[in-house]
Amino acid sequence: MGKTAETDLRETVMKDIQGAVRLSVAYIGLSGGLLQGLARLMAGTAAQIAAAAGQDAGYVVRWCDAAFAFGLLDEEPRGFVLTPLGRAFLPETPGTLMPFAVQGVLSAHMAERAAGLMATGERPGESVLAERATILPWFGPMLEAQFGPVFEKTIMPALTIYDEAAGRQGFAIDLGCGNGWYLMRLAHAYPGLRCLGVDGFEENVRQAQARAQAAGFGDRVRFVQGDIYRFEAPEPADIIALNRALHHVWDEQETVFRILHDHLKPQGAAVIWEPRWPHERIALREPSRRMMAFQNLTEHVQGNHFLRPEEIAAAMTAAQLRPEIFSFLDDREAVVVGTRAG
Numbered sequence: 001m002g003k004t005a006e007t008d009l010r011e012t013v014m015k016d017i018q019g020a021v022r023l024s025v026a027y028i029g030l031s032g033g034l035l036q037g038l039a040r041l042m043a044g045t046a047a048q049i050a051a052a053a054g055q056d057a058g059y060v061v062r063w064c065d066a067a068f069a070f071g072l073l074d075e076e077p078r079g080f081v082l083t084p085l086g087r088a089f090l091p092e093t094p095g096t097l098m099p100f101a102v103q104g105v106l107s108a109h110m111a112e113r114a115a116g117l118m119a120t121g122e123r124p125g126e127s128v129l130a131e132r133a134t135i136l137p138w139f140g141p142m143l144e145a146q147f148g149p150v151f152e153k154t155i156m157p158a159l160t161i162y163d164e165a166a167g168r169q170g171f172a173i174d175l176g177c178g179n180g181w182y183l184m185r186l187a188h189a190y191p192g193l194r195c196l197g198v199d200g201f202e203e204n205v206r207q208a209q210a211r212a213q214a215a216g217f218g219d220r221v222r223f224v225q226g227d228i229y230r231f232e233a234p235e236p237a238d239i240i241a242l243n244r245a246l247h248h249v250w251d252e253q254e255t256v257f258r259i260l261h262d263h264l265k266p267q268g269a270a271v272i273w274e275p276r277w278p279h280e281r282i283a284l285r286e287p288s289r290r291m292m293a294f295q296n297l298t299e300h301v302q303g304n305h306f307l308r309p310e311e312i313a314a315a316m317t318a319a320q321l322r323p324e325i326f327s328f329l330d331d332r333e334a335v336v337v338g339t340r341a342g
């Protein structure tokens, strides 16, 4: 390898590690409420930031140095202030960079687990996600920030099922609902809809219930903890959605699709949104699909793998649901709608 090529590689990788560490510093700032605390203060010393966030001053002094070094904070005579980059990680900033910070730390955790488990082939399941206490509360917000705007701006307007269901004062269910962002958006957009979300993770359900209550939806939007495999709907549904949840239960697809079919009204629809695993490996080289390739390795640790929409459509057909495939974001995302015969 020539000297220049070697230098280029080194520089590329050094930039990578600095980018990864910048995300780690942002993650600590978010998780500890330091970025949010400083946003409220406008300007403050490390001790004031620590007090605003309720964190230990000794840690916060060190974090401020790192956040300053990586360009999240500037220093002014009145104390530290957020830079535009630091502000961009705040959860409430439109188009927030928060999901990247969470993903960065989660990826490191999952990489370490994959590396350790590879020798035996053990696949411990979704419990690995719960191994890092500080990451757990960020799952829902991370997914919401990534996919909420896509749903609102691109998917919801493209599908007619929501209008139709709302027109008949219908009932929508979200299985594996996470922090409830999908039903919250549907309930806001369609006051005629009644909604029920189910998730296995207690933390998700707690967050979802809190926001439904804060929005004043009362009984119209409910969230409960439960297992998709044992789901019993209180009444037949117009819509049963699974967003990034089907690949978690694909090993028992026959059971899941029977549950979907049996709980839908005639003309009701299962609406399944999944990342679209490409047919050709070369597509994974595209920057916009790379993360998906790594995520599928981490899905393997959890006992899952990503799907192709054609597989989902075939499972729907076998369950007597009429499938239709919709593609979004340059074919990176697929929504498969399976309608029960009327």
Ligand SMILES: C[S@@+](CC[C@H](N)C(=O)[O-])C[C@H]1O[C@@H](n2cnc3c(N)ncnc32)[C@H](O)[C@@H]1O
Residues within 6 Å of the ligand: 140, 143, 144, 147, 175, 176, 177, 178, 179, 198, 199, 200, 201, 204, 226, 227, 228, 229, 242, 243, 244, 245, 248, 249
């Ligand atoms: C990738 S997350 C997607 C969450 C949410 N639908 C979203 O789009 O933000 C998958 C969700 O499925 C839930 N899940 C997986 N298997 C489940 C099961 N058997 N019963 C209930 N929930 C399950 C997980 O707790 C997790 O919240």
